[in-house]
Amino acid sequence: MAEERVVAPADCAACPAHHTGNLRRLGVDMSEWDYVVALAGNPNTGKSTVFNALTGLRQHTGNWPGKTVTRAEGGFAYGGRRFKLVDLPGTYSLLATSADEEVARDFLLFGRPDVTLVVVDASRLERNLNLVLQVLEITDRVVVCLNLVDEARRHGLQVDERRLARDLGVPVVPTVARLRQGLDLLLRTIDDVAGGRTLCAPRRLTGVPAELDQAVRRVTREVEAAYPGLPNARWVALRLLDGDERIIEAVRQGDLADLSRPAGAALRFGAEAAR
Amino acid sequence: MTAEVPRMAFAAGGERVLATARALRWQTSDFHEHLMESLYAEAARLADRAVTRPGRPPRFDLDRTIDRLVTSRVWGFPLMILLFALVFWITITLANIPSAWLSSLLIGTIYPALQQAAQAIGLPWWLSGVLINGMYLAAAWVVSVMLPPMAIFFPLFTLLEDFGYLPRVAFNLDNVFKKSGAHGKQSLSMMMGFGCNAAGVVATRIIDSPRERLIAILTNNFALCNGRWPTQILMATIFIGSLAPAYLAGAVSALAVVGVALLGVLITFALSWGLSRTTLRGEVSTFSLELPPYRPPRVLQTIYTSVIDRTLKVLWRAVVFAVPAGAVIWLSANLTIGGVSLAEYLIRLLNPLGLLIGLNGVILVAYLFAIPANEIVIPTVLMLTVLVSRTSGVGSGAGVLFQLSNAGTLHLLQAGGWTLLTAVNLMLFSLIHNPCSTTLMTIFKETGSRRWMALSAVIPLAMGFAVTFLVAQGWRLVAG
Numbered sequence: 001m002a003e004e005r006v007v008a009p010a011d012c013a014a015c016p017a018h019h020t021g022n023l024r025r026l027g028v029d030m031s032e033w034d035y036v037v038a039l040a041g042n043p044n045t046g047k048s049t050v051f052n053a054l055t056g057l058r059q060h061t062g063n064w065p066g067k068t069v070t071r072a073e074g075g076f077a078y079g080g081r082r083f084k085l086v087d088l089p090g091t092y093s094l095l096a097t098s099a100d101e102e103v104a105r106d107f108l109l110f111g112r113p114d115v116t117l118v119v120v121d122a123s124r125l126e127r128n129l130n131l132v133l134q135v136l137e138i139t140d141r142v143v144v145c146l147n148l149v150d151e152a153r154r155h156g157l158q159v160d161e162r163r164l165a166r167d168l169g170v171p172v173v174p175t176v177a178r179l180r181q182g183l184d185l186l187l188r189t190i191d192d193v194a195g196g197r198t199l200c201a202p203r204r205l206t207g208v209p210a211e212l213d214q215a216v217r218r219v220t221r222e223v224e225a226a227y228p229g230l231p232n233a234r235w236v237a238l239r240l241l242d243g244d245e246r247i248i249e250a251v252r253q254g255d256l257a258d259l260s261r262p263a264g265a266a267l268r269f270g271a272e273a274a275r
Numbered sequence: 276m277t278a279e280v281p282r283m284a285f286a287a288g289g290e291r292v293l294a295t296a297r298a299l300r301w302q303t304s305d306f307h308e309h310l311m312e313s314l315y316a317e318a319a320r321l322a323d324r325a326v327t328r329p330g331r332p333p334r335f336d337l338d339r340t341i342d343r344l345v346t347s348r349v350w351g352f353p354l355m356i357l358l359f360a361l362v363f364w365i366t367i368t369l370a371n372i373p374s375a376w377l378s379s380l381l382i383g384t385i386y387p388a389l390q391q392a393a394q395a396i397g398l399p400w401w402l403s404g405v406l407i408n409g410m411y412l413a414a415a416w417v418v419s420v421m422l423p424p425m426a427i428f429f430p431l432f433t434l435l436e437d438f439g440y441l442p443r444v445a446f447n448l449d450n451v452f453k454k455s456g457a458h459g460k461q462s463l464s465m466m467m468g469f470g471c472n473a474a475g476v477v478a479t480r481i482i483d484s485p486r487e488r489l490i491a492i493l494t495n496n497f498a499l500c501n502g503r504w505p506t507q508i509l510m511a512t513i514f515i516g517s518l519a520p521a522y523l524a525g526a527v528s529a530l531a532v533v534g535v536a537l538l539g540v541l542i543t544f545a546l547s548w549g550l551s552r553t554t555l556r557g558e559v560s561t562f563s564l565e566l567p568p569y570r571p572p573r574v575l576q577t578i579y580t581s582v583i584d585r586t587l588k589v590l591w592r593a594v595v596f597a598v599p600a601g602a603v604i605w606l607s608a609n610l611t612i613g614g615v616s617l618a619e620y621l622i623r624l625l626n627p628l629g630l631l632i633g634l635n636g637v638i639l640v641a642y643l644f645a646i647p648a649n650e651i652v653i654p655t656v657l658m659l660t661v662l663v664s665r666t667s668g669v670g671s672g673a674g675v676l677f678q679l680s681n682a683g684t685l686h687l688l689q690a691g692g693w694t695l696l697t698a699v700n701l702m703l704f705s706l707i708h709n710p711c712s713t714t715l716m717t718i719f720k721e722t723g724s725r726r727w728m729a730l731s732a733v734i735p736l737a738m739g740f741a742v743t744f745l746v747a748q749g750w751r752l753v754a755g
Contacts, residue, residue, distance in 0.1 A: 044567045089480075099480040123568070126322035133317055151568060156328055164325040178573070212309055215299040222295050226288030240296035242307050251289040 033075060033084040035194040038111065040104055040135060041119035042128050043090035046147045048072075049177040050119050051087045054187070078187045083194070086113065092127070094134045095244075102246065108138050109232075110255065114194045117186075119145045122152035122159045122174070132168065136202040137235040141193050142170040145186055149174045169201040204234065215241060227256055338569050342443065346566075351447045356533060358440070362431045363529035367512055370423040377422065381415035404609060405602050413601025416654040417593045421505045425586045428504060432469075433581035437572035441466050446566060448540070455544045456551025458487035461494075465543060468498030469536075472714040475500075476721055486557045492718055493731050494546050496710045497539040501589045502649030506705045507532045509653055513685045514698035531702070539706050546734070593650030600644050600651050601658070608662045618662055632740055633700035633747030635692060642704075647712050652705065657684070660691035696750045700743045707739035 041047040055074030072087040088107055089100035108116060116139050120128040135142055146161055165172040171189045175182030192198040219237035223230065230236065236256065239247040250256045300306060345354055389411060393403035435441065445462035452461050460482050468475025475495040482488040499507065508528075516528035551557070607618040618640070626636030641655035688697075709732040710718070719728040 098483040125326055126319050129318035129321050130314055133314055133321075151570075158327045160325050160327065164321065167321050167324060178570075209309055209313075212306065215306075219292065219296050219299065222292045226292050237296070238310065240292065241300055242310060243300055248293060251293055254289070256289065 032082065034081045035083045035114040036111065037083050037085050037190060037194070038107055038113035038116045039085055039087045039119065040108065040116055040131070041090055041145075042092055042121060042124075042131055045090070045119045045121040045128065046177050047087065047090055047119045050117070050145060050147060050175070051085060053177045053180055053183055055085055076187075078191050081191065081194070083190065086111075092131060094131070094138065105138075106246075108135065109250075112139070112231075114141060115190050116142045117145055117190060118142060119147050119177075122146050122149045123155050123157055125159060125164075133203070136168065136170065137204065137238070138232050140200045140202050140231065142168075142200060142202060143186070143189050143193055144168065144170060144172040145177075146172050146174040147177050149182075150176045150179070167203065169203045171198060171200075212241075230256065341569060342566060345440070345443045346446050351443075355444055355447060356537070358435070359536070360526075360529050360533045362428065362435070363508070363532045364525050365431060366424050366428040367508060367516070367528050367532075368525040369427050370508070371512075373423040373426075374419055377419040378415075381419055382412070386412065386415065401609070405605055409601040409603075409605030410598045411601075413597040413604070413651075413654050413658065414594050416657060417597045417651065418590065420509065420653055421593055421650065422586070422590055424505055424508050425501070425589060426582060428508075429501075429581040429586050430578045433577050434572050434574065437570065437577055439567050439569045442566055451544055452547065455548035457490045457494075457547040458482045458484065461487065461491040461543075461547070464491050464495060465498045465540070468495040468500060470501055472496055472498065472500045472710050473717040476714060476717045479721070484557070486551075486555050489722065489727065490547050490550050490555055492721060492727070493550060493734065494543045496714070496731065496735050497543045497546070497706065499536050499539055499706060500649065502593070502711065503705050504532075505650070506652050507535055507702055509684070510698045510702050510705075511535075513682075513688075514693075514695055517685065518695075535702050535706050538703075542707065542738070589650065592648055596648040597651045597654055600655060604644070604655060604658050604662075608659075616662070618659060622659065631747070632704075632743040633696045633750065634704060634743060635697065637691065638697075638701055638704070642708065645711075646709075649705070649711050657687065660687060696747060696754075699750075700746055703746060704739050704743050707735055707742055709733075709736045 039047055039051055051072065051074060054076050056076070073084065074087070075082060075084050077083070086107065088104040091101045091104050094101060094105040094108070107113070116135055118132050118135055120132060132142070132144060144164070146159060146164070149159065152159060159174070161172040161174050171193065173182055173186045173189050175186055177183070189198065193200065216234065216237055219240055220234045223233040223236050223240075227233070236247060236251075240251070247256075344350055386407070389407050390403070393407060398406075442463075445459075445466060448462040448465075449459035452459050461479070463481065464475050464478040467478040472495050475498060476492050479488050479491040479495070482491055511528035511531040512524075515531045516524035519527040604618065607621070608616050610617050612620070621640050622636035624636070625639040629635040629637075629639045637656055637659045638652075640659060641652050644655045645652045709715070715728055715732055718731050719725065722728065
């Protein structure tokens with residue numbers, strides 16, 4: 001779907017006031033920050049360790065799934081820019097069948113973070129990719145942090161991160177967050193994606209059976225017509241066809257309309273004029 | 276189907292989209308399954324392309340070997356009990372030394388110095404009473420009673436957690452939870468409750484079904500929390516450990532604490548079973564529990580975070596609640612009506628009820644003071660006991676105590692009429708009573724219902740009274 005990939009032009013990406021309104025409504029204070037980075041991932045992939053390593057905070061990291069059920073926030077600076085890092089609950093999917101999944105998904109959908117960092121367990125790649133693919137349906141600007149590569153190696157696994165990056169269409173950075181390995185490259189990659197110097201062309205789900213695909217296309221077209229500028233129309237269409245109550249509600253309440261009428265439109269011109 | 280009135284003008288386009296989606300959804304069957312299938316297939320394909328296995332897998336898989344042992348049907352539970360007993364044994368044996376050192380510093384040295392200073396600058400007796408005999412002493416007590424066991428217990432527990440043992444415990448318990456009609460993930464929120472019940476209640480968000488989540492919330496209180504471990508450890512050390520010969524004392528007290536914690540788990544099962552067959556009836560949902568790989572814990576950082584995050588946080592909370600409580604206790608001990616202090620009135624009022632359930636008036640008053648935080652039960656009990664029994668060591672006013680070695684505490688409490696039954700029932704009541712006000716507020720926030728909040732206070736309280744009453748009657752019947 002070429003139409004959706006057009007969305008992240010560099011000027012919009014560089015605009016600091018990107019969706020500030022929505023973020024504020026989600027309780028994120030943006031007054032001191034240039035960019036918002038959301039931290040997502042399966043439970044027990046070392047998400048909290050990455051969070052601590054990047055922010056210097058020492059939030060307790062437990063070696064068990066389900067430790068973080070609420071949102072934790074911290075910040076870091078890189079290259080003179082200030083990033084706010086929001087640690088989302090660890091989830092296996094974004095279908096929002098439980099409260100923690102809903103927290104994560106709502107933040108990605110309505111908060112529209114500048115970058116979404118998905119932490120992935122290199123030794124359990126297949127299961128972790130389920131979540132990455134779902135995140136890629138919602139947002140373009142994704143960096144995959146391929147964590148625990150040491151453990152994968154211990155289990156005799158070698159992950160080809162370049163091939164993975166090519167397949168996914170987003171940067172993939174191998175790390176061992178516990179030992180702070182690979183964090184420099186991770187920071188630079190986040191900065192590049194946030195600043196629009198790296199453009200992502202995320203893979204969208206293929207292999208949908210033909211009759212379904214037709215339905216998806218039709219609803220996608222209608223969503224695009226009703227909400228011009230919505231960056232993830234196809235994903236919304238998929239969720240509507242799946243009967244997702246939360247998204248149906250968002251259509252009804254006009255939350256989705258807020259997303260399509262981008263804080264963008266007015267502000268983007270402002271940013272361009274300022275150049 | 277009811278007609279939906281669009282609230283805003285731009286919602287009209289949205290309604291059209293919804294109508295299309297609804298219509299198409301009925302034409303395509305198993306949309307969800309197809310979608311999931313293609314998602315999984317895609318993930319499998321990508322993973323397969325990216326992952327290579329150059330080395331042969333290691334011949335000896337340590338993780339799997341450990342797992343086979345700690346989650347075994349035969350060895351799982353005994354190993355679990357042994358491991359926790361070991362943690363408490365280390366805590367109890369080591370905590371005595373810094374505890375004695377701290378109390379000789381804070382209460383033996385600084386306290387008299389403060390009193391002399393107050394006299395030197397001519398503070399009125401009531402002011403120095405409130406400040407030094409009330410607020411300072413309460414804080415000093417909290418620190419010397421609670422800091423050493425916490426500073427040893429929390430890092431040990433956190434090391435176990437970081438190593439990856441807790442999910443194995445959850446795995447062992449999962450089956451029992453399912454049998455009692457609750458969600459297997461409740462074992463995880465219960466583990467969290469062993470740190471703090473408020474955190475445990477928040478952790479129940481990982482449970483999808485509202486019915487099972489409510490069961491997990493209502494029973495989380497029976498996981499002994501940070502604020503209650505010190506009470507358990509102190510009672511077990513001075514009353515139960517002292518029954519055994521000296522070389523076994525540590526082990527016996529450790530087993531007593533583990534026993535109470537296990538009783539809490541049993542009550543959790545029983546109550547879950549009861550709830551899932553009465554008010555919260557329904558199907559048990561299934562889920563898959565992931566056993567994370569064992570990771571060598573980073574000892575230094577673990578000690579650092581557990582000291583900062585848990586020990587000091589809990590200690591600070593205890594001090595914050597203990598300081599005003601100290602002032603109130605001192606005042607209630609020194610404000611008299613007709614020659615009897617307010618505190619004594621209250622204690623006498625509650626004493627008959629307390630004795631009936633094998634406790635006493637002092638303990639019940641202490642639990643009233645401890646509604647905001649369980650942490651201050653022991654300091655309050657000690658202060659009130661001194662006040663009531665007028666033990667030697669009562670200085671210029673009531674409500675003062677000088678000594679605080681374990682032997683000293685034992686003598687003091689025995690002078691206050693305490694027996695082994697009092698200690699055992701205090702341990703039981705500490706396990707089975709209403710959660711602290713913070714946890715109750717959290718329950719209200721999570722459930723959004725006053726009814727569930729009230730129930731989660733009333734159920735354990737009623738159970739606590741019932742259990743201690745039965746134990747006391749049985750004890751008196753047997754012991755005569």
